[in-house]
Amino acid sequence: PVGALGAYAVLWWVTGLVNLTAPLRWGVFGQRPTAGDPEGMPVLTPVPFGGLDADTFAGTWLAVLIGVATLACAPWVTRLVVEGDRRLIRALLGPERLADRVRDLEETRALAVDDSVALLRRVERDLHDGAQVRLVAVAMGLDMIRERLDAEAEGKPLDTGRLRQLVAGAHQNATEALTELRDLARGIHPPALDEGLPDALATLAARSTVPVELSADVPHRPTPAIETIAYFCAAELLTNVIKHSGARQATIGVTQRDGLLRLRVTDDGCGGADLGAGSGLTGLAQRVRTVDGRLDIRSPEGGPTAISVELPLRA
Template sequence: MSTASPSPAGLLAQVLRAPLSRRAWREAAYLLVTGLIGFVGAVLLLVLLALGFGFVLSLLGALLGLVLTVAALGLARALGRIQRRLAAALLGERIPAPRSPAGRADLGLFARLDARLRDVTGWRHVAYVLAKLPLSLIGLYAVQWWVIGLINLTAPVRWALFGQGDGGGMLLMTPLPAGGSPTVHDFAGTLIGLPMGLVSLLIAPWFTRLVVLADRRLMRALLGPGSLAQRVRDLEETRALAVDDSVALLRRVERDLHDGAQVRLVALALGLDMVKTKLADPSTLDLDAVRRLVDGAHLNATEALTELRDLARGIHPPVLDEGLAHALETLAARSTVPVQLTVDVPERPSPAIESIAYFCTAELLTNVIKHSGATRATVSAATRTDGTLRLRIGDDGRGGAEAGVGSGLTGLQQRVRTVDGTLEIHSPGGGPTMVTVDLPPRA
């Protein structure tokens, strides 16, 4: 969905407000704390690694070298934990922690050392700490823009309170590595510090944001679980979701059968029993009563058939037998909100994918009808160049839709995840809303 570009006035306001934003100060604090920790930690890590490799190469102290190397891996993991916690607290960046290295007490010393040395996650943490070293220095330099900007802004106040100190004038600092810092010798000269400080503070938030962005990418690449471990974790989660979904479906089927069709069939059997009893004695036969009993049995049989048909449709809609395009046309025709439908799916996905696509569209259109206040909706289904099936369901309603607020979107996200799909929601307050579902062609 395209968004309008901000106006020049909006950009100027954004630049002027940046130094006062909570995000900017949090990022500056993050760079300051992690810069100091990262610098000290990287130096200690380099010392441990240098000593460890040196002793290993000397052969005489090989065991000590291995112990020092393992200690370096442990230090790198500890620094990674600190980094993840600081990122979560100050940036809101939550990176899943990798699994701890497996260790067995029944193994010998050399076996345990070998297992730790083969810990790929530990070496990825070492790579992060070493890569973080130059980034820490750049981050501390970015923090310097904040500090120097604030100091220069206070130059007139400091002159008024303390004068020029030893008579050598007052130095106005600049964060630039070259160009020199001017010295002023009267109060009027200190006023130059105001624009200098203002420029520094206006540049500082964007400089720190750029460094934080680089650090975020570095953390995501090296501090989280590896791609294989993350894939295993995702598969474990989606398997659990699939099992829970199937159990919930079975419980719903059992409940619907018990509370619906079964009750109707019991009533039907009782009604037919009563008809049989009345027909057994022709002398007291009451045709009107028998007719009422037969009508009641017929009604129960009809309603039981309807409930069984609805139950079967909830498990697998028969309309899908004719293809996803026909099924979506049926959903659009039944909607009380006008729906503009576009379907471009040359090759049919697997039945499981078609079923998920159908139920996602049905649930999202239901949300549009019940909650959005929309006057029209759009549904599009198309096969992308990589074979992915993309569904886009939008409306011109009030917006504000999000997962976890009782809209059923959380359940849809979980159902889509079971087949490695994704569901994204774009629904700003005031609308419009657009939900994008990407599904693989096969499940």
């Protein structure tokens, strides 16, 4: 049947081209009716209009007009037949839903592996460039203090002012190292999440420099992985609001419905947020995708901006 439809589409082109040659066939090749012939030169059409013929040379130009109209409609008929053929091919020979699902899982697994590797690299870099440097400074300060105490034991005068300065420096480096380690641990798993996502978001909103209105309705607690992803999505989106939007007010809403956790962050800023703007939204989309989540961005130029994240309750 599909082949027959394809032949019918070709018929439109053939009949149109044949009708364009009607005057030539009449005048040059003598395809005109003989005397007493009740029927003239046939005029071809791709649809059953009935018997059309040309009895005079002027009538052949009517055949030309029919040919032009037929050729004008032929592309649309061809597109219709090809679209039906394409859909049939896709249905019969295209990838099945299971194959699509396997491919999607392969991609999300690769994204999850890349995300975990990037997290480990960030932790290693933060430790190497931050806390490790502070602890080395503490060790060096303590070595200098020990040397001065050993010198005092050998009878040399003790410079208490310099000793106090070394102790103060070691104490400051130790305090800063603890602060950096605490921030690093909070970046891996915020302690506020131990009390649940609503409390963690409340803490996040309270620390924001932009006024944030929070509404949370989460009757059933999601798994820890989902809570962590939702928290970091809210943190990244709120950071974008503070850095890029110029907003005076922001809202964070989290609800639970139809087996999904929905996080929505809005602001009254300048808008223009998109996945290619370098605002971290691409990373959020990849992180959300690893658990079959979805990121929706509505941010026209001039604002307002509304970004929604949908996550399953279980990873």
